[in-house]
Amino acid sequence: MTHARALRWRVFACAKIFGTALVLMMAAPALSAVSEAEIKAAYLYKLASFVRWPDSAFVEPAAPLRICIAGRPDVYHVVDGLTRGQDAAGRHLSAESVNPARPDTVAHCQILYLGEGETAVPAMLAQIAQAPVLTVTDRAGGTHGGIIEFVLVGGNIRFTIHRQSSEVHQLVLSSKLLAVAVSVEP
Amino acid sequence: MSTSGGRLFRDYRMTTGVLAVLLLAVSLVLAWQAERQAGLERSRQINVQAQILAEGVAGALAFDDRSTARELLNALELNDDIQAAGVYGAQGEMIAGYVKQGDPLPRHVRPHPPAIAGLALSVVEPVTQGTLKLGNVYIRATVEPWTRRISRYFGIGAVLVMAALLVAALGASYSSATAANQRLQEEIAAREAVESQLRQAQKMEAIGQLTGSVAHDFNNMLMAASSGLELLEKSADPQRTERLKRGIREALDRGARLTQQLLTFARRAPLHREVFDIRQRLANLSSLLERSLREDVVVEYDLDPALWAVEVDPSQFDVAVVNIAVNARDAMPKGGVIRISARNLDRAINGADAVSIAIADEGGGMTPEQIERAFEPFFTTKGVGRGTGLGLSQVYGFVHGAGGTVAIESRPGMGTTVQILLPRQEHAAPVAEPEPAIAPADDAPVHWRVLLVEDDDAVAEFVEQMLDELGCTVCRQPRAEDALRSFDRAAVDLVLSDMVMPGMYNGLEMARELRRRCSDLPILLMTGYSSAANSATGEGFAVLSKPFTMATLAAQLRELMSSDG
Numbered sequence: 040m041t042h043a044r045a046l047r048w049r050v051f052a053c054a055k056i057f058g059t060a061l062v063l064m065m066a067a068p069a070l071s072a073v074s075e076a077e078i079k080a081a082y083l084y085k086l087a088s089f090v091r092w093p094d095s096a097f098v099e100p101a102a103p104l105r106i107c108i109a110g111r112p113d114v115y116h117v118v119d120g121l122t123r124g125q126d127a128a129g130r131h132l133s134a135e136s137v138n139p140a141r142p143d144t145v146a147h148c149q150i151l152y153l154g155e156g157e158t159a160v161p162a163m164l165a166q167i168a169q170a171p172v173l174t175v176t177d178r179a180g181g182t183h184g185g186i187i188e189f190v191l192v193g194g195n196i197r198f199t200i201h202r203q204s205s206e207v208h209q210l211v212l213s214s215k216l217l218a219v220a221v222s223v224e225p
Numbered sequence: 226m227s228t229s230g231g232r233l234f235r236d237y238r239m240t241t242g243v244l245a246v247l248l249l250a251v252s253l254v255l256a257w258q259a260e261r262q263a264g265l266e267r268s269r270q271i272n273v274q275a276q277i278l279a280e281g282v283a284g285a286l287a288f289d290d291r292s293t294a295r296e297l298l299n300a301l302e303l304n305d306d307i308q309a310a311g312v313y314g315a316q317g318e319m320i321a322g323y324v325k326q327g328d329p330l331p332r333h334v335r336p337h338p339p340a341i342a343g344l345a346l347s348v349v350e351p352v353t354q355g356t357l358k359l360g361n362v363y364i365r366a367t368v369e370p371w372t373r374r375i376s377r378y379f380g381i382g383a384v385l386v387m388a389a390l391l392v393a394a395l396g397a398s399y400s401s402a403t404a405a406n407q408r409l410q411e412e413i414a415a416r417e418a419v420e421s422q423l424r425q426a427q428k429m430e431a432i433g434q435l436t437g438s439v440a441h442d443f444n445n446m447l448m449a450a451s452s453g454l455e456l457l458e459k460s461a462d463p464q465r466t467e468r469l470k471r472g473i474r475e476a477l478d479r480g481a482r483l484t485q486q487l488l489t490f491a492r493r494a495p496l497h498r499e500v501f502d503i504r505q506r507l508a509n510l511s512s513l514l515e516r517s518l519r520e521d522v523v524v525e526y527d528l529d530p531a532l533w534a535v536e537v538d539p540s541q542f543d544v545a546v547v548n549i550a551v552n553a554r555d556a557m558p559k560g561g562v563i564r565i566s567a568r569n570l571d572r573a574i575n576g577a578d579a580v581s582i583a584i585a586d587e588g589g590g591m592t593p594e595q596i597e598r599a600f601e602p603f604f605t606t607k608g609v610g611r612g613t614g615l616g617l618s619q620v621y622g623f624v625h626g627a628g629g630t631v632a633i634e635s636r637p638g639m640g641t642t643v644q645i646l647l648p649r650q651e652h653a654a655p656v657a658e659p660e661p662a663i664a665p666a667d668d669a670p671v672h673w674r675v676l677l678v679e680d681d682d683a684v685a686e687f688v689e690q691m692l693d694e695l696g697c698t699v700c701r702q703p704r705a706e707d708a709l710r711s712f713d714r715a716a717v718d719l720v721l722s723d724m725v726m727p728g729m730y731n732g733l734e735m736a737r738e739l740r741r742r743c744s745d746l747p748i749l750l751m752t753g754y755s756s757a758a759n760s761a762t763g764e765g766f767a768v769l770s771k772p773f774t775m776a777t778l779a780a781q782l783r784e785l786m787s788s789d790g
Contacts, residue, residue: 195289
């Protein structure tokens with residue numbers, strides 16, 4: 040190592056240590072490393088902590104908080120794994136896979152995720168009407184009309200929120216949730 | 226005195242030193258306390274910042290919203306006190322962060338309360354949503370820089386240091402003032418002692434001037450007494466015998482009065498002003514003057530019967546009069562008259578009333594040059610060995626100390642008059658206590674057994690005879706220790722003892738011992754020394770002044786026996 044190089048190295052080290060505005064960024068983990076289903080499942084699991092349901096949403100005080108997944112068995116499996124033994128809002132979490140053909144089974148869900156391309160979506164949404172159920176649809180998967188809708192922005196999975204719809208369903212959404220939404224529709 | 230004073234002022238210096246140190250210590254403690262409070266406050270602030278960030282970043286962490294996390298960090302970056310901040314995911318991986326100053330962000334963090342490491346204060350706050358653990362936020366803030374802290378404390382610190390210095394300086398100056406005062410007090414005491422010695426020396430000087438004459442006068446008295454006795458032995462005529470006895474008696478009385486006055490005059494007494502009547506004082510002094518000057522010198526008095534009182538030291542007054550009289554005597558080698566006159570003068574000293582005492586002689590007078598130098602110490606016109614030149618300087622010192630004046634009026638061949646003016650004292654002199662009248666001799670014989678302790682055989686012989694004459698049985702012991710050894714209370718009614726005796730004990734010590742043994746034993750002490758008499762009367766013993774007559778002895782013995790028994 041020449042003298043000049045050693046000096047340059049030292050200057051670099053100093054700049055690195057005393058730099059006034061050194062912004063460190065972790066390299067963004069490639070989406071491919073984590074599957075789309077895993078991300079959506081994680082979001083569904085975490086949503087439970089950002090939403091407040093009325094007491095009428097539960098059949099009994101000790102009833103678990105059900106996260107129902109329709110049409111995406113892969114997502115269901117991940118959610119099932121995540122929720123096992125976990126609590127949110129003072130209740131046990133449970134994951135349920137619902138049959139789109141039987142809309143009546145969704146009445147006891149607190150979160151209902153309607154996966155891709157379900158033709159039965161309108162029927163199911165109609166079934167829960169104004170019930171305190173957080174409906175999540177997936178635009179990328181061709182489902183629409185949920186209070187929360189997953190969208191793809193710049194290769195990342197984000198979501199939009201329909202506030203009016205949440206009020207109709209007697210749900211209170213955390214401001215933190217609103218803050219990270221891509222858009223909040225009135 | 227000086228050691229305790231020294232300790233005292235050392236104590237002052239120490240006290241103020243300790244006070245100054247205490248002041249500094251207290252201020253340091255207060256500063257440390259304030260610093261600690263400031264540190265805690267800063268920790269709290271940083272913790273709150275971390276909590277705010279943790280709350281704000283919860284949504285972004287939950288839903289992988291890096292841009293929101295970065296926006297929150299950007300807002301934090303505006304705060305210059307924060308060196309670095311980071312947001313970490315649930316697995317401990319860094320999501321976003323920045324470093325403005327100092328070390329890079331840690332790769333992994335674990336929640337911990339605010340802690341100081343080096344010059345930085347760092348905190349890791351967990352990010353949670355309900356029971357959901359979402360990750361951590363990390364904030365590192367600068368500890369307030371030394372420069373800023375020092376500048377904060379500089380003002381008050383400077384004031385405190387000045388205050389401490391002030392206290393120390395005051396203490397030092399106070400202690401040096403105390404020391405100076407101490408020295409002054411010591412000097413005053415030393416000076417007073419020297420002055421007292423000087424006064425005594427002047428008195429003794431005056432007596433020395435008189436000695437020749439006193440001895441001469443004494444010889445005359447002894448001559449009268451001895452020749453009287455001789456004639457008495459040869460005479461058988463009762464009338465003539467009676468006359469001779471009277472003559473001897475008078476000569477002895479005169480001698481006794483003279484020695485009494487010499488003792489009084491020479492007594493060492495502290496300077497003590499008192500109000501007295503000059504007529505009375507001069508009358509007391511008269512026999513000393515008359516007897517002691519010279520037989521060819523006559524003293525005449527011309528005293529205003531209504532003289533005002535003065536307030537001066539009486540013994541100094543006596544010495545001054547004697548000094549002037551001795552000068553007058555020496556100015557008249559062939560004899561003559563010394564005229565002492567005293568009268569009141571209105572507004573004579575600066576408009577105030579005064580008493581004038583003028584002492585005039587018929588001597589050779591003085592030249593103006595001599596008058597001018599007369600009051601100088603050691604100035605004398607007398608021959609070597611005849612005068613010290615201190616007499617008139619004593620007069621000058623005494624008169625000026627009393628607030629009066631002294632003047633010499635003289636012309637060669639016309640005699641000299643020394644006039645003393647002493648300020649009038651408004652309060653009249655206390656009426657002198659009349660001499661206690663000796664009770665008329667009680668001729669009834671007494672039958673007391675007297676233990677006589679006297680070392681002088683001649684005196685003992687006479688006293689023994691006197692006691693015998695009174696009817697007493699006498700047992701004489703020449704020494705105090707013999708008397709103590711053979712003392713038997715049952716065989717003794719009273720003890721009559723000399724005070725100044727050779728041997729292990731003197732009369733007073735023996736008397737103390739006897740009183741200790743028998744508190745009811747009547748003891749009468751005899752002495753010719755006024756100082757010894759004073760100490761004995763101070764202890765409550767009855768004292769008989771030598772020389773004494775049989776009548777005085779009888780009266781004292783009767784009084785003692787009646788009061789004690």
